[in-house]
Amino acid sequence: MFEYAPAPESRDIVDIKPAYGLFIDGAFTDANNHFKTVNPASEEVLAEISEADSADVDRAVAAARKAYENVWSKLPAAERAKYLFRIARIIQERSRELAVLESIDNGKPIRESRDVDLPLVAAHFFYYAGWADKLEYAVADPRPLGVAGQVIPWNFPLLMLAWKIAPALACGNTVVLKPAETTPLTALAFAEICRQADLPPGVVNIVTGAGETGRALVEHPGIDKVAFTGSTEVGRQIARAVAGTGKRLTLELGGKAANIVFDDAPLDQAVEGIVNGIFFNQGHVCCAGSRLLVQESVAEELLDRLKTRMATLRVGDPLDKNTDVGAINSAAQLAKIRELSQAGDNEGAVRWSPPCELPDRGFWFAPTVFTGVAQSHRIAREEIFGPVLSVLTFRTPQEAVEKANNTPYGLSAGVWTEKGSRILWMAQRLRAGVVWANTFNKFDPASPFGGYKESGFGREGGRHGLEAYLR
Amino acid sequence: MTERLSVRKTYKLFIGGAFPRSESGRSYAVNDAKGTFLANAARASRKDVRDAVVAARKAQPGWAARTPYNRGQILYRIAEMLEGRRDQFTDELRGSGLTKTAARTEVDAAIDRWVWYAGWADKIAQVTGTANPVAGPYFNFSTPEPTGVIGILAPDGPLLGLVSVLAPAILTGNTTIVIASEPAPLPAITLAEVLATSDLPGGVVNILTGHRTELAPWIASHMDINGLDLTGADEDLATDCEQAAAENLKRVLSPTTNDRATDPGIARMTAFLETKTVWHPVGI
Known part of the structure; x- marks a missing residue:
């Protein structure tokens, strides 16, 4: 094997703040409790992260509801599309920074965050942006669900965010999203991107925290839809919690391919x-x-x-x-x-x-x-x-x-x-x-993704991905 | 001269294409709307549920492997067989309190519903499937496939209600365990006689009669059932079943108040379909 000289990507491109608040109603707000996120490659503490409690989740859901009722559901679909195109473009503009941030917080090789994650994130927003004003060609009588509560894992933090937020917003819903506790930084950077895009306050809310925050979100009576990606065990708990509530549910869970x-x-x-x-x-x-x-x-x-x-x-x-x-x-x-x-x-x-x-x-x-x-x-x-x-x-x-x-x-x-x-x-x-x-691990925003049996239900990506966010 | 004494029918279960009694030996009296005794229906047990699931699982791969054209033909055959028994079903529905006109309308609508779904067999994949234009040199397509074995709590509409939940589930290649209407189970078993003579393979439809609240939890928690249709469950039972169904992440169709007389749409079919996406590189 050849010896390779180190070829480190510079981390100077990223400005990690010492502390982050919750992103609710278009503004960062502090929480009562905090936790640390670390660089798994060095165990270095990267930042103090706010831990949303049930009162914080309440505020986030209320903000999402208000934005849904007053702004997002009233906006012409073509305008929704333009916001999503804007977000896609900002992600492309900041992709190097986001790739470095993802690798620092998650531990994945920069080659993958740079060449796989980030291009797919931007592509996903671009893809669903185009759907926003064409939904009636996909589904008869498309109507949004309302407020979506979304919980995502730590393996592809920003990509999973894109898989959740892009179709939800394109279909006219507003969201409260909880990133994984070990990888909150790119979701918080995404909150800044929403501000740069002038996305109306409350359309996207990011609440950081661990399992309890996630529980408070999926069990919140004010949401109409739960979307979860993570372990089959937690997926089961969520399915139980959602039973009988009438909330719509999609689950993307484990596998053993x-x-x-x-x-x-x-x-x-x-x-x-x-x-x-x-x-x-x-x-x-x-x-x-x-x-x-x-x-x-x-x-x-x-x-x-x-x-x-x-x-x-x-x-x-x-x-x-x-x-x-x-x-x-x-x-x-x-x-x-x-x-x-x-x-x-x-x-x-x-x-x-x-x-x-x-x-x-x-x-x-x-x-x-x-x-x-x-x-x-x-x-x-x-x-x-x-x-x-x-x-x-x-x-x-x-x-x-x-x-x-x-x-x-x-x-x-x-x-x-x-x-x-x-x-x-x-x-x-x-x-x-x-x-x-004759290939493996290929992903594309136009390609539906999701499981049979205990790997969950619902599809993300493609025309099929719209069904998870429409009535 | 004395009037001829009629030969009554024994209403049994329908499992794996056969008509067994409940292994429990139990039955319950079914009365008409005025309270007059009609027949004893079998009161199925947990063991009957398990037998029905075994039959449904065994039949599933073969049924799914039939061509959609063939499944459509068989569903159309069911409509033909039902058409031939219009009078019998009309009489039986009058037993559950319908007027003669209402009963006839219900029977005709049930026949037409089988025909409607029969025509869907080789079209649903064209409506729900896609060729996906991915950003790379790959051929990528998505097709619907049956979810597998589906448990169905049928609504009380003894014929049209039953057909409306059953036809969309089996049309796409699923096999089923149906809990018939508890107060009006008899038309379901008579329908089983139609199914048994329509070239429908044994085990594709298994019909149990008995107490809903006794049987539903066993269906909801059975680990070899992949989907659950709760149309015939009240709110409390539906919530309990949905919770139990979480254990193996069954696809659950919650009870809905949709008017069965209108266009049923495709939601009942897609509720028990999975989407499979296949990738292959393009190159020389």
Whole structure:
């Protein structure tokens, strides 16, 4: 492996304030309690963040309601569109700054925040901006729901915000959004962007906090819609809390995707797809290809090539432009990854990681592959949400389908084969909301995304994404 | 000369294409609007629910794998069979208190509803599916697929109400467990006789009669049911069921007050459809 000189992106472009308030009704306001957000690559405290309590959530919901009744629902749709186009443009203008901020707060490599997250964020706003005055071509008699309460995770902080806010606003709703407690900074930067865009106060409200803040939001009687992306366990709790209230609900939850490689697949491309499938964003991806199903006849060869490729992955400083795998987002997540990997060892799977030096400070986990995994193993059943791949083998396409579908999840799947009819045959039978054939982890604002079974319900992206925010 | 003594029908359950009694051996008396005894209906148990789910799960992949054209033909066949039994259903509906005219109108509307949905079978994917213009060299398309096994609490409208919730669920390839109207369960079982003679594969529709409040919680909490239609539930029961349904994140269709005489729209079909999006690179 070549030695690379460090190529750090400058963090001077970002101005992180020592403290942030809640963004309610177009202004930043302080809260009674605060928490810290840290850089997971260094454990350095980045800022003091306000923790919204139920009274703060009340104020945010009231502001959103007022903005909905008085301003946003009365605005001509073409004007709503123009606000969203404006926001998309400001995001493009500030994308370098936002990418650096995202990498600092989240730990993901700058190459990914710069080349994947930020372009998709801007594209998402651009896409839904165009829908705002064309809704009647998508849905009969489109009417907004009102106020949406939205709770998003820490793995793609600004992208998940875009997935939530862009369609909600395009359809004429106002929002109260809670970013994850470990990654609030880009959402707060987005609040500033709303001000730069002159978005009317109260249309977007950002309340920071942890689980209790989220609970206060989704259980608030003043909201008409709950949209949540996160773990299946919390998704269940939300579904229970929303039961009987008449609130509309969409959930984008966990996954345990099978990435299926047939013996006729182009192996080098498949290896790239496998690596991208599980090590992209440190494996903090709900649709990660965390179960590799490889046809027995090529298993050995594929694993050799995969290990060779894994040995070239650069783990380290998220702001270094050469970095492939950044920091694990939090100590808690690192503990979870370690615990499940330990379970893999204990249950008899064989662990392998390339030799790689991990930084002393911060939260790190080396890219890891487990072979000899049985379907009953925890590492084959539970979402690890880290850079850990479980390898299983199969002999026939039928067996591949059965193993792939043998999970309560159903978010995504991958198929690698040169045979077109087999791709379509597999795609029809895989019980998953997104099927990547001879590719993996591709996203686009025009492409509907969401799960089957316990991976949740509702779609984000595309024309289908509008349905979540219209009556 | 004495009048001929009629041969009465035993109303049983409909599970996996067969007509078993409740394994519990229980039944309950069904009376007409004036309180006159009509028949004993089977009072299904939790075990019957489980048997029905097993039958529905077993039938689901095969039913979903039928071509939409074939499913449409079978739904149209159901309408044909129902048409042939108009008088029987009209008589049976009069037992639940409808006038002869109202009963006839209800039967005709139910037949027409099967026909309406039959025509949807090979069109719903064209209305809800998309080809997605992604910003890259990929072919990307989204198609609807059935959610799987659906539990249905049918409303009290004994025929049209039942058909209105059942047809959209099965048309797209789902299989079902239906709790029939508790006070007027008999037309549901007679409808099962129609279904059983319409080339509908056994297990696609399973009909249970009995006490709603006893059976609904078992349906709502069953881990092998993927969707739940609460049209026939009152508010309290619906809330309890929705909470129980959260355990495996069932898709829940909440009770709605929609006029069954108007155009049903596509919402009942899309409620139990998943969207699958497939990506493939474009290149040479």
